[in-house]
Amino acid sequence: MTQPPPTKMYFDYLANGKFMIQRSASTGEWVFYPRMLAPKSGANDLEWVEPSGFGTVYATTVKRVKPPAPNINIAIVELDEGPRLMTHVQSIPAEDVAVGMRVRAKVVDGPDDGKIVVFEPENAQ
Structure with a gap:
């Protein structure tokens, strides 16, 4: 098989x-x-x-959207294991995401069908 x-x-x-x-x-x-x-x-x-689920923001930008919708963060996160992936950092305003920020992975419902991996600050509740 x-x-x-x-x-x-x-x-x-x-x-x-x-x-x-x-x-x-x-x-x-x-x-x-x-x-x-x-x-x-x-x-x-x-x-x-x-993977451990932990990583560091390697690069970040903000996609500005028409209010009242919040802006969207687009980031490249380097996992502690080495690979990098494009994702979003959630739980904080898009403009507050910074290069070097420690983050942890979270599986959430995506905007379409299915689940996606996003990240949140390492110390988020």
């Missing part, structure tokens, strides 16, 4: 409320976005692992 494509597996985990990324069993290389081979080593022994 063949395994489903990596992107389907990623979204299946999210649908069940789990944030999972891939790691090579032989090299230890962490991989995000889901794929068949590790991009640096070419390793094909990728397994699904739950």
Whole structure:
């Protein structure tokens, strides 16, 4: 039996409320976005692992929207494991998100169907 494509597996985990990324069993290389081979080593022994969920804002910008809707933060977060992903930082005003801010992952309902990974400040309740 063949395994489903990596992107389907990623979204299946999210649908069940789990944030999972891939790691090579032989090299230890962490991989995000889901794929068949590790991009640096070419390793094909990728397994699904739950990351710590902690990271640091690597880059950020604000998408300004027409009031009364709040502005939206768009950020690149570097996970403690190494991979970077594009996401949103929530629980604070979009303009307060800063490069270097420590954040933690959270799986939430997306704007469309399905769940997405967002981040909130590490010390948020």
